[in-house]
Amino acid sequence: MIRKLAVIGVGLIGGSLARALRKAGEVREIVGCGRGKANLEKALELGVIDSYTHDIGEAVEGADMVFLAVPLGAMKDAFAAMKGHLAEDAVITDGGSSKASVVADAEAAFGELPSNLVPGHPIAGTERNGVEASFAELYEDRRVILTPTETTVPEATARVRAMWEACGAEVSEMSVEHHDEVLAATSHLPHMLAFGLVDALARMKENDEIFRYAAGGFRDFTRIASSNPIMWRDVCVANGPALSRMLSAFAEEMNELAQTIAAGDGDHLLEVFSRAKEARDRYVDGLQTEQSSE
Numbered sequence: 001m002i003r004k005l006a007v008i009g010v011g012l013i014g015g016s017l018a019r020a021l022r023k024a025g026e027v028r029e030i031v032g033c034g035r036g037k038a039n040l041e042k043a044l045e046l047g048v049i050d051s052y053t054h055d056i057g058e059a060v061e062g063a064d065m066v067f068l069a070v071p072l073g074a075m076k077d078a079f080a081a082m083k084g085h086l087a088e089d090a091v092i093t094d095g096g097s098s099k100a101s102v103v104a105d106a107e108a109a110f111g112e113l114p115s116n117l118v119p120g121h122p123i124a125g126t127e128r129n130g131v132e133a134s135f136a137e138l139y140e141d142r143r144v145i146l147t148p149t150e151t152t153v154p155e156a157t158a159r160v161r162a163m164w165e166a167c168g169a170e171v172s173e174m175s176v177e178h179h180d181e182v183l184a185a186t187s188h189l190p191h192m193l194a195f196g197l198v199d200a201l202a203r204m205k206e207n208d209e210i211f212r213y214a215a216g217g218f219r220d221f222t223r224i225a226s227s228n229p230i231m232w233r234d235v236c237v238a239n240g241p242a243l244s245r246m247l248s249a250f251a252e253e254m255n256e257l258a259q260t261i262a263a264g265d266g267d268h269l270l271e272v273f274s275r276a277k278e279a280r281d282r283y284v285d286g287l288q289t290e291q292s293s294e
């Protein structure tokens with residue numbers, strides 16, 4: 001049971017955690033913190049939080065669990081603002097999409113890596129943002145990755161694990177570096193492809209006509225291009241090296257595909273598409289098996 005949860009950034013991710021813990025009966029008091037009054041008023045009205053403040057120091061006062069769910073570019077200032085205000089038994093965790101930058105920001109803000117810091121990342125979300133987009137079921141049967149640092153005490157990791165499990169999530173642990181490599185491939189790269197495709201098509205002067213004739217595949221493929229631009233700018237800046245490596249490797253794959261198409265090499269195309277279909281079918285089957293065995 002969490003005595004007091006401080007949610008810094010009450011949007012999709014922070015709001016959904018608050019709602020899920022409330023629904024599970026795992027938290028006594030939830031304090032929200034952010035910059036925008038309208039969003040925090042809405043959070044209060046929806047019952048997502050019990051009270052709010054714009055002052056991070058005040059929000060974390062007496063909290064035994066502090067959850068940061070602000071864009072990655074706002075993490076460092078948030079850590080700095082809580083310094084000196086944290087309770088003795090406080091655990092600090094976050095939901096940021098990339099982890100090395102969060103660890104570096106915490107170290108810079110606190111002057112050392114805190115032993116009660118458990119960086120985390122729920123692999124769950126949508127293209128929507130703000131507290132009104134949040135919902136209690138977001139983390140049910142979804143994965144959460146924790147990346148404890150070399151100074152994190154096991155008890156802090158255990159408390160954060162228990163928090164996510166209470167929301168119905170499956171928790172795994174890995175190194176910060178491994179997390180950032182894997183997520184660059186499976187999440188950050190696909191978002192770049194969606195943003196890049198929609199932007200390229202929208203800039204063509206015939207775009208009205210192009211979008212009018214787009215089919216369901218275009219809608220499926222580009223849903224994530226409706227995601228929050230500030231959040232994604234920050235992810236790219238935070239995970240720049242891994243993401244640019246992935247993008248370059250992918251650009252090479254696309255060039256090869258273009259050459260194969262230009263050469264009219266149908267056999268090779270069939271080989272590539274069959275391999276991809278097999279891999280995707282296996283992935284989807286795996287998801288279904290996971291769900292039916294739960």
Ligand SMILES: NC(=O)C1=CN([C@@H]2O[C@H](COP(=O)(O)OP(=O)(O)OC[C@H]3O[C@@H](n4cnc5c(N)ncnc54)[C@H](O)[C@@H]3O)[C@@H](O)[C@H]2O)C=CC1
Binds near residue numbers: 010034035125228
């Ligand atoms: N959107 C998604 O699907 C997922 C997002 N994440 C991560 O979760 C974090 C939050 O993302 P969302 O909840 O989607 O965003 P959001 O836009 O819904 O919520 C962010 C909240 O932080 C507040 N905020 C922004 N700048 C701030 C600052 N400088 N100081 C204090 N508060 C500030 C905003 O007012 C907003 O309420 C990000 O770090 C993102 O990388 C992780 C998994 C999925």
Ligand SMILES: O=C(O)C(=O)Cc1ccc(O)cc1
Binds near residue numbers: 097123
């Ligand atoms: O909208 C979707 O499908 C997503 O992929 C959401 C998402 C965005 C960022 C993350 O770090 C994790 C999940």
